Amino acid sequence: MTALDDHSVITDPATRGSGQPYDYVRCELVEPDWRRFPGWRDVTEAQWRDAQWQRAHCVKNPTQLRGVVGDLLTEDFYTDLAADQANLATMSMLIPPQMLNTMAPDAPTTPAAFTAAFLADPIRNYMLPVATDRDPTWPSHPHSARDSLHEAEMWVVEGLTHRYPTKVLAELLSTCPQYCGHCTRMDLVGNSTPQVDKHRLTLKPVDRQERMIDYLRATPGVRDVVVSGGDVANVPWKQLESFLMRLLDIPTVRDIRLATKAFAALPQHWLQPTVVEGLERVARTARRRGVNLAIHTHVNHAQTLTPLVAEATRTALEIGVRDVRNQGVLMRGVNATPEALLDLCFALQGEANILPYYFYMCDMIPNAEHWRVAVWEAQQLQHAIMGYLPGYATPRIICDVPYVGKRWVHQLAEYDRDLGVSYWTKNYRAGTERLEDADVLDRRYPYYDPISTLPESGRRRWADNPL
Numbered sequence: 001m002t003a004l005d006d007h008s009v010i011t012d013p014a015t016r017g018s019g020q021p022y023d024y025v026r027c028e029l030v031e032p033d034w035r036r037f038p039g040w041r042d043v044t045e046a047q048w049r050d051a052q053w054q055r056a057h058c059v060k061n062p063t064q065l066r067g068v069v070g071d072l073l074t075e076d077f078y079t080d081l082a083a084d085q086a087n088l089a090t091m092s093m094l095i096p097p098q099m100l101n102t103m104a105p106d107a108p109t110t111p112a113a114f115t116a117a118f119l120a121d122p123i124r125n126y127m128l129p130v131a132t133d134r135d136p137t138w139p140s141h142p143h144s145a146r147d148s149l150h151e152a153e154m155w156v157v158e159g160l161t162h163r164y165p166t167k168v169l170a171e172l173l174s175t176c177p178q179y180c181g182h183c184t185r186m187d188l189v190g191n192s193t194p195q196v197d198k199h200r201l202t203l204k205p206v207d208r209q210e211r212m213i214d215y216l217r218a219t220p221g222v223r224d225v226v227v228s229g230g231d232v233a234n235v236p237w238k239q240l241e242s243f244l245m246r247l248l249d250i251p252t253v254r255d256i257r258l259a260t261k262a263f264a265a266l267p268q269h270w271l272q273p274t275v276v277e278g279l280e281r282v283a284r285t286a287r288r289r290g291v292n293l294a295i296h297t298h299v300n301h302a303q304t305l306t307p308l309v310a311e312a313t314r315t316a317l318e319i320g321v322r323d324v325r326n327q328g329v330l331m332r333g334v335n336a337t338p339e340a341l342l343d344l345c346f347a348l349q350g351e352a353n354i355l356p357y358y359f360y361m362c363d364m365i366p367n368a369e370h371w372r373v374a375v376w377e378a379q380q381l382q383h384a385i386m387g388y389l390p391g392y393a394t395p396r397i398i399c400d401v402p403y404v405g406k407r408w409v410h411q412l413a414e415y416d417r418d419l420g421v422s423y424w425t426k427n428y429r430a431g432t433e434r435l436e437d438a439d440v441l442d443r444r445y446p447y448y449d450p451i452s453t454l455p456e457s458g459r460r461r462w463a464d465n466p467l
Contacts, residue, residue, distance in 0.1 A: 022342050022388060029351045031306045032105035034097065038070035048097070049308070051268040055177065059095045065128075068100065072107075072114040083131035085193070088139065088367045092191040094179040095127055099265045102303045103127075122301045122334040126371065129181040133333070135369040138451045142466040146187035146196065148364045149402055154432045156219075157211040158203050162431025163405060167224040170212050172243065174201050176231035178265045180298075182329060182371050184363040184400075189230055195366070205235075209243050216250050219431075224255040226296070233262035233269045241278045248285050255292045263297035263324070264304050267312035276315055283320030294323040297354065300334050302347040310352040317353065325357040330378060330397060331371040335359075338384035341395075345385070349393045356395040361409070363400060364448065374449035375399060375422050378409040399424070404445045413444060418458040419467065420449030 034040045034048060047053045059065050062078055062085070085093070103124045107117035118124055125133065147153075151161045151169065159171040171188070179190045192198045201208065216222055225247055232240055247253050262269050269275060286293040295316055299305060313324045326348050328335065335341055345356040362372045373381075382397040398406045404426045414423040423444040433440055451462050 021384070022338060024342075024346060024388065026350065027302075027343075027347065029305055029307050029310055029347065031308060032101050034101045036109070037068050037101075038072070039068035040097065040101075049268055049271070051266065051272050054096050054098055054266055054268050057097050058177070059097075059100055060093055062093075065093075068097075069114075071111055072109065073118060074111050074115045077115050077119070077130070080130035080132050081128070084129055084134070088131055088134055088195065089129065089181065089193050090186040090196050090365060090367055091179040091181055091183050091189075092193055093128070094176070094190070096178050096262075096266045098268065098306075098308070099123065099127060099178055099304070102306065105303065121303075122340070123303055125333045126181050126300065126329075126331055127178070133370055134367060135450070135452055138369050138462075140366040141364055141369055141372075141448055141451065142462070143446075143448050144364045144366045144368070145402075146366065147185075149184065149400060151185070152188075152199070154430050156431060157208070157215050159201060159208050160212045160215060162219075162222070165428045165431070166222060167226065168216070168222050168431070169226045169228060171201075171229050172209065172227060172232065172235050172240070173205065173230040174198070175234045176229065177233050177262045177269065178231075180261070182331060182362050182365070182368055184365060185230075186365050205239065209239075209246075213243075213246050213250070216247070216253065220252040222431075223252055224257070225253055226257045226259055228259035231260050231262050232258050233260045233266060237275055237278050241282060244282045245285065248282070248289055248291055253291065255294075256286065257294045257296050259296045259298075259327075261298040263295055263312055264299045264309050267306075267308045270312040271308075271315060276319060279316065279321065280319035286322075287320055292322050293320075294325060295321055296325050296327050296357070298328060299326050299344065299348065299354070300328045300331065301340065302344045305344075305347045305352050305354075309354075313353045323355055324353065325355045326395075327358045327360065328356075328395075330359045330361050330373055330381070332373055333371065336373050336377065336381065338381060341381060341385050342388055345389055345393065345395060349389065356389065356393050358406075359395050359397045360406075361397070361399050364402075369450045369452065372450045374420060374453040375409055375412065375415065375447070376417065376449075377453065382409055399447060401445055401447050403430075412447075418455060419461060420451065420454045420458055421467070422447045422449070 062081055104117040104121045107114045154161045154163045156162045161169040174188050183189055188199050283293055348354040348356050361378055378397050397409050399409050400406050401424045404424050407424055412422040413425050429440055451459055
């Protein structure tokens with residue numbers, strides 16, 4: 001039994017002794033034994049720590065999954081997975097060994113018991129969805145969209161979203177070392193699936209980056225650049241370092257954030273000597289020029305955190321990166337309980353030295369309704385986690401409202417609980433919004449709860465006459 005399992009037992013309501021809704025018990029991180037999988041029985045520790053081995057052995061299809069787990073998964077699971085891949089999945093399969101190894105780490109080794117544990121596993125839930133996970137009645141909300149946040153509408157040059165007055169998002173590429181089932185950029189990122197013919201970036205990377213730099217030099221009101229994709233771990237290091245150094249040459253850029261889920265899903269990448277040495281050069285330059293350099297990663301469950309993730313964090317901080325912060329996604333079946341969120345936050349802050357920062361409500365993309373929670377549920381979760389963590393390490397739960405941006409879940413202006421429609425306002429124009437649109441700051445922008453969370457009267461109204 002791992003330390004995380006010990007925690008889950010101790011915090012079970014039936015065994016709590018303090019009378020508190022949640023009991024904190026320190027749990028040290030563990031690296032699950034990858035040799036429990038038949039396909040990795042002979043993998044050495046040196047191979048496991050090698051980033052290239054990890055990339056070369058990513059699981060990309062059911063056949064490769066079967067090659068790793070052998071007969072531990074039943075045929076019913078593969079049938080369920082194949083149905084999802086053929087009919088529902090918006091992201092293609094790509095799972096690094098590091099991440100697959102954190103799924104069902106203590107499952108029994110009989111096929112039926114292992115399959116049951118694997119299906120119940122929170123990381124499997126969002127990295128390897130199966131058809132029976134999806135909402136059978138409303139797999140997609142009527143208002144779901146491929147680019148649910150309308151980021152491409154706010155491109156000032158290809159891949160550069162100017163959504164906030166002082167901040168931009170630079171999408172350097174459209175690939176990741178791993179693909180999450182709930183990806184908010186599912187219209188652009190990854191390989192096409194039977195359901196989604198992905199959009200493509202058209203410019204060569206060097207030309208796209210040149211145009212981004214030119215725009216930022218000409219737009220001194222932008223002080224904060226999130227460098228993302230895709231995932232910056234897939235940008236060749238020399239190319240990424242060159243781009244970051246050019247950002248650091250722009251005197252009005254004061255914050256740079258590197259967005260990478262691979263920090264947790266493929267920490268081996270961030271421990272490679274060439275990457276560490278290059279990141280140290282960037283951090284040293286940022287510090288000399290007074291620019292805040294941070295890494296933003298994406299961890300959704302405490303099981304993801306292992307000693308290798310903590311080592312990557314420690315290394316980044318030691319070489320001069322100011323902060324490593326976590327931006328998780330709030331998802332039913334993964335972390336949408338106070339216990340799961342607090343377990344994760346304590347593991348992040350106390351064991352991996354990663355600052356809990358945001359939990360976003362899962363965006364309104366197609367076939368994501370089984371993951372999404374209602375605004376009122378998010379509000380309850382925010383209330384439930386208050387008071388346990390240090391204030392600076394208490395994450396904010398965020399609703400990313402289309403055309404508005406990030407809003408704390410209590411900031412809504414109006415809420416129709418029966419129909420599950422909340423209304424939000426904004427206090428700034430996007431960089432692409434025209435001055436002649438005089439109503440931008442007075443308009444109310446809707447956001448929609450999953451229909452499955454509505455009372456019967458609301459569900460009936462949606463079924464009879466979708467808004």
